Amino acid sequence: MNTIRAALVETYGEPPRYSSILEPHPEAGGEVVDVLAVGVHPVTRGAAAGLHYASPDRLPMVPGVDGVVRRADGSLAFVIARDTGTLAERILLNPARAIPVPGGADPAIVAATMNxxxxxxxxxxxxxxxxxxxxxxxxxxxxxxxxxxxxxxxxxxxxxxxxxxxxxxxxxxxxxxxxxxxxxxxxxxxxxxxxxxxxxxxxxxxxxxxxxxxxxxxxxxxxxxxxxxxxxxxxxxxxxxxxxxxxxxxxxxxxxxxxxxxSGFGSVSPSVYRNELPDAAAAVASGALVVRPRRYALADVEEAWAHVDEPGERTVIVL
Ligand SMILES: NC(=O)c1ccc[n+]([C@@H]2O[C@H](COP(=O)([O-])OP(=O)(O)OC[C@H]3O[C@@H](n4cnc5c(N)ncnc54)[C@H](OP(=O)(O)O)[C@@H]3O)[C@@H](O)[C@H]2O)c1
Missing domain, CATH: 3.40.50.720 (NAD(P)-binding Rossmann-like Domain)
Incomplete structure (x- = not known):
């Protein structure tokens, strides 16, 4: 079985560690995509600390609630994937949940801004x-x-x-x-x-x-x-x-x-996100609405977790 690099939370209360997991395999209807950038938002930190209503009951977990991916056809997409986590080199994507991101957009800026x-x-x-x-x-x-x-x-x-x-x-x-x-x-x-x-x-x-x-x-x-x-x-x-x-x-x-x-995960249905977010992604890609990313490598995930964002910036892990 092949493995890929990922961040992993093994104990609530401790930061995620740089680790390895089994590579995901395409399932019926699913698509394996390359993860390019993942924002470390308050909800991301809360879920990884076991403090959010979306935190899973069982560990280990791959943290990350959303991110920007490259699909098999080369296009970019923004995804919300709280169930699988996103801080891994590759994840299994439900294509129905892919929000198209205009080509040429900076994945780190999109990952910083969308949440x-x-x-x-x-x-x-x-x-x-x-x-x-x-x-x-x-x-x-x-x-x-x-x-x-x-x-x-x-x-x-x-x-x-x-x-x-x-x-x-x-x-x-x-x-x-x-x-x-x-x-x-x-x-x-x-x-x-x-x-x-x-x-x-x-x-x-x-x-x-x-x-x-x-x-x-x-x-x-x-x-x-x-x-x-x-x-x-x-x-x-x-x-x-x-x-x-x-x-x-x-x-x-x-x-x-x-x-x-x-308004948040749960009260907003996936279909609302699907309908409304493409225009939001386009506004980010055009430069009209932007949060400044503070970039870290996946291997430095613990350092990224310890960083406190300055006003106007958002920690982003770039893969
Ligand atoms: N439901 C959703 O869809 C959704 C999506 C994104 C974020 N959120 C939530 O929105 C909140 C903010 O997220 P964010 O991304 O903006 O985080 P952020 O960039 O870290 O900003 C949080 C800000 O809250 C302000 N703050 C802290 N305590 C405050 C208080 N008692 N009164 C007024 N302001 C206070 C602080 O600014 P000052 O120090 O300048 O006061 C701080 O900069 C979080 O609770 C997050 O989970 C929800």
Whole structure:
């Protein structure tokens, strides 16, 4: 039996190791493809640490939830493959899940960008009835996914985009990337609430990367300042950097047209990713929407895991 090089998690709590696994064989309907680049996203780290709802029960596992591959016909594709993992020289691909990537695209840039990009792309294109001209608040706009959400909202025709986040320099830089207004999220919850109420009271969609207590306070401030309580507010939970849970008064949803939903693996069906992501991949390949990759070789996977990304960069393992 032939073996290939791969990253392997053998114990939760320890980083993946550079290792070998059996080479995958084509199965009925499957295609063995060469892996070119894999992003090390928060979900990738969480799943490999056993901390994500998508973490497998049994180890060892090949980490990596997505990546860019070269297919047998030479074309590039982006794949989401949480079941097999992607940090291996070759993986078995379900061709129905291959998202075409324009030829000539840099696989590392695509691998760095697609995960943060798709979080808002899929929401605004398929999860809420967003129409051009509507206004969007991005809560937690200073990480890769939040910054990308500001650009995506603008790219998809939002009439007004408000960016709220903690890092003041990053926040101010978002004005050049399409934010019409920025709101600093500070430890002074009252001042933050007042600022959010002043600039985001009547938004149509909130893309929430924070959740937890900061989102709870923001929700209260925005609802209490709304001009028309019957105007629908779609609040979409995407990330949990501020906490895993919120408390919500029943009165808040009785007295306002508030719709809370979540978006991520599980709540978004594979067919939605299949339909919506080719345009996202094309936008990345064109250079319109890009996260900077920090490249590591597969043999240096432990070093890659230890690296803390600078604002605007994403660790990518290039094979
Ligand atoms: N559901 C999906 O489809 C999907 C897809 C991609 C990402 N996500 C999730 O979205 C979140 C962000 O992902 P990412 O790729 O942007 O990660 P990232 O690039 O590492 O950014 C995370 C950012 O969160 C900010 N942050 C941390 N704690 C915060 C708090 N209490 N309040 C406000 N901001 C806080 C930090 O920025 P400052 O230090 O500047 O505040 C940090 O830069 C993660 O939870 C991730 O799992 C979900």
């Amino acid at each position: 943060p990009l798709m979080s808002s792309w899929v929401v605004l294109r398929a999860r809420v009835p967003f129409t051009p001209g509507q206004s969007v608040l991005v809560l937690g706009a200073t990480g890769n996914a939040g910054s990308m959400a500001v650009k995506v909202a603008q790219h998809l025709g939002a009439g007004r985009v408000v960016a709220a986040g903690r890092n003041r320099a990053r926040l101010d830089a978002l004005v050049d990337d399409g934010a019409d207004h920025v709101v600093p999220l500070t430890s002074d919850l009252e001042a933050t609430g007042t600022a959010l109420a002043a600039s985001a009271a009547d938004v149509d969609v909130v893309l929430d990367y924070v959740w937890g207590a900061p989102a709870e306070h923001a929700m209260r401030a925005i609802l209490s300042a709304r001009t028309d309580p019957a105007q629908v507010l779609d609040w979409v939970h995407i990330g949990s950097t501020g906490g895993d849970a919120i408390a919500l008064d029943g009165a808040a949803i009785r007295s306002h047209a508030l719709r809370i939903s979540g």
